Amino acid sequence: MAFFSVLGLCLVSLTIAWCIYSHLCLLRNYLAARKIGIPLRLLPISHGNPFWMIVDRQVVTLFRKLPLVGGDGNFTRYNWRGWEVREKCRSHLEMDPVWMHVTSGRNWLYVCEPDTLVEIFRRRTDFPRPLELFAMLDVFGDNLATVDGDQWKRHRKIARSCFNESVNAIVWSESFSQADDMMRYWASRPAGVSSSADDLRTLSLHVLSRAGFGKSFQFQGHLEKKAVAATNYKDSLQTVLENCIVIMALGTKFLANPWLPARLRRVYRAYVAFQKYLTNLYESEKQQVAESRHSTTGQSRTLMSTLIQANSAEEAEQPASLTERELYGNMFLFNFAGHDTTTHTLTFALMYLAINPQVQDWIAEETASVSDWENYAGVFPRLKRCSAVLMETIRLYTPVPVAKWTDSQPQQLSVGGKTITVPADTMVIASYAAIHTHPDYWGADALDWRPSRWIDGEEELITPRRGTFIGWSEGERSCPGKKFSQVEFVATIARLFRDRWRVEPTPRPGESAAEARRRILHQLETDSAQVLLLQMLHPERAVLSWKRTEG
Numbered sequence: 001m002a003f004f005s006v007l008g009l010c011l012v013s014l015t016i017a018w019c020i021y022s023h024l025c026l027l028r029n030y031l032a033a034r035k036i037g038i039p040l041r042l043l044p045i046s047h048g049n050p051f052w053m054i055v056d057r058q059v060v061t062l063f064r065k066l067p068l069v070g071g072d073g074n075f076t077r078y079n080w081r082g083w084e085v086r087e088k089c090r091s092h093l094e095m096d097p098v099w100m101h102v103t104s105g106r107n108w109l110y111v112c113e114p115d116t117l118v119e120i121f122r123r124r125t126d127f128p129r130p131l132e133l134f135a136m137l138d139v140f141g142d143n144l145a146t147v148d149g150d151q152w153k154r155h156r157k158i159a160r161s162c163f164n165e166s167v168n169a170i171v172w173s174e175s176f177s178q179a180d181d182m183m184r185y186w187a188s189r190p191a192g193v194s195s196s197a198d199d200l201r202t203l204s205l206h207v208l209s210r211a212g213f214g215k216s217f218q219f220q221g222h223l224e225k226k227a228v229a230a231t232n233y234k235d236s237l238q239t240v241l242e243n244c245i246v247i248m249a250l251g252t253k254f255l256a257n258p259w260l261p262a263r264l265r266r267v268y269r270a271y272v273a274f275q276k277y278l279t280n281l282y283e284s285e286k287q288q289v290a291e292s293r294h295s296t297t298g299q300s301r302t303l304m305s306t307l308i309q310a311n312s313a314e315e316a317e318q319p320a321s322l323t324e325r326e327l328y329g330n331m332f333l334f335n336f337a338g339h340d341t342t343t344h345t346l347t348f349a350l351m352y353l354a355i356n357p358q359v360q361d362w363i364a365e366e367t368a369s370v371s372d373w374e375n376y377a378g379v380f381p382r383l384k385r386c387s388a389v390l391m392e393t394i395r396l397y398t399p400v401p402v403a404k405w406t407d408s409q410p411q412q413l414s415v416g417g418k419t420i421t422v423p424a425d426t427m428v429i430a431s432y433a434a435i436h437t438h439p440d441y442w443g444a445d446a447l448d449w450r451p452s453r454w455i456d457g458e459e460e461l462i463t464p465r466r467g468t469f470i471g472w473s474e475g476e477r478s479c480p481g482k483k484f485s486q487v488e489f490v491a492t493i494a495r496l497f498r499d500r501w502r503v504e505p506t507p508r509p510g511e512s513a514a515e516a517r518r519r520i521l522h523q524l525e526t527d528s529a530q531v532l533l534l535q536m537l538h539p540e541r542a543v544l545s546w547k548r549t550e551g
Helices: 002-034 048-064 073-080 083-087 090-094 114-122 149-160 165-187 196-213 232-240 243-251 262-291 303-317 324-356 357-367 378-380 384-396 482-497 513-526
Strands: 040-043 100-103 107-111 404-405 411-415 418-422 426-428 499-504 528-530 534-536 545-549
Touching: 002 040, 002 073, 002 100, 002 107, 040 073, 048 073, 083 528, 107 114, 114 411, 114 426, 149 303, 149 324, 165 196, 165 303, 165 378, 165 482, 165 545, 196 232, 196 303, 196 324, 196 482, 232 243, 232 262, 232 324, 243 262, 262 303, 262 324, 303 324, 324 357, 324 384, 324 499, 324 513, 324 534, 324 545, 357 384, 357 482, 357 499, 378 426, 378 528, 384 482, 482 499, 499 513, 513 528
Parallel strands: 040 100, 107 426
Antiparallel strands: 100 107, 404 426, 411 418, 499 545, 528 534
16 A cells, blocks of 8 residues: 555656646746737647647647636647647737747747748758658658758758659559549449548559559459468558558567567558568569669669669769668658558548539539540640649648748747847747638638639649748659559549539438538548548548449
8 A cells, every 4th residue: 555655646746746847848838939129919728748748639629618627728728639720810810920839849830931931941051951850750760851951961862863754644644543543443333432532542552653663553442352371462551551551650679579469460461561562563664774784774663763773873973872781771761751641632532522513513614625545745744634633622721731940059040021039949830820811822722622722724733932832842852652642543534524523412311402511521521630641530431333324
């Protein structure tokens, strides 16, 4: 009994000590932030607290229900992952183009001013990426996302060569083929499809398999699949991608323990199998490059082969080339970054299209003018309306936030003609959800999903003012796979809505078509949140039906 009394006393003492320490840190950060002269919002818990990231939504939901401390105060409004999506531009309209969260960890500066954002992206060395936030992506080795400085330049030079028009042509062909099979599967289910997100994930995985590694797979609908062990390339990659958060959080050394639950052991086996596949492919491709050093005839043009070929060309300029482990790290990054981002964006777009039949007709007019679908170079640039659907979806649902920081030195920033000094060790956040929905830049209907805003009177895509659209980041560190994702999205959407196919929400018993559309819209606005990326939490609740129109 005495032991438990002492243990309880120790726990209480540690809790009190932690609270005192946290409040002292909060006070210190507040005093530093007050000198900047911008609006402040105080939060008692740091955004970066790992434990808080696990329980934030549950605690905030509980607090909102409490009569005295609940409601829409700073704590419930800002202290949970994904608050930016719900908040959009509201905070910046209430305050200023820049304002700050003061926490017991770091202070977080939020910026919603185009010229200032352009300056931040341009000054890459003054505002580097906080690598600690991306360190978990080095599952298979260092990569473009986990390094900076000269190391980043070395990775960027070689990785950039992978995303070329030869690979994009493969992406186009495979996306179109997979979407064709997916459309047949969806059309075969007259009662409706609840697996849209899962099926789009399969499509994206197969496109990556073909463009990344030269492996083609037949599309299977989600309900047609059978559970299999992750013993081959496709299954191991799928298992790794579906469980990447677990792998990143726990680490592969921990997952290797034989006493773990069966699910975690299965994840580790998939990791080992995929790493083995990468090793075998690397050796095979490296041998091919060595045998035909001065000729590309007969060589495959996948992401992996191009990466190895580019790296082999740099080997004479050591240390410009990448190590074997760094090559694996970048291939994992390409697969990770290109899989869920495209899947979630396609899911959001499909839901919006289902509740906006006029937009379906609008893009169908465009696809009806195309006949030579195999001609990627000739067709893709003509599908401006399909591209507009992508741009508008990413505007409202940007999958990956952009984070910078000041590192160890304070930095000056110009905001609206005024210069402020941002202290060292401050997170600097591009308020993507705010800048993308601000009425000053996108009009009074900025919160509405309207793809036609991207098309001018000459049927050309509009280029927005710099700094007002950061869907793929900006500057030198913008996403190298930007066009890869655009080609995959446009090919998929174009195939789905050609041949007079249309999609609509499946009404529930007693529900009208208009009520079903309103329900899906409400789900989009309330059931979307940041997990690792921004996504719909329960897309299976939005059942969709596909039908062919007359004429």
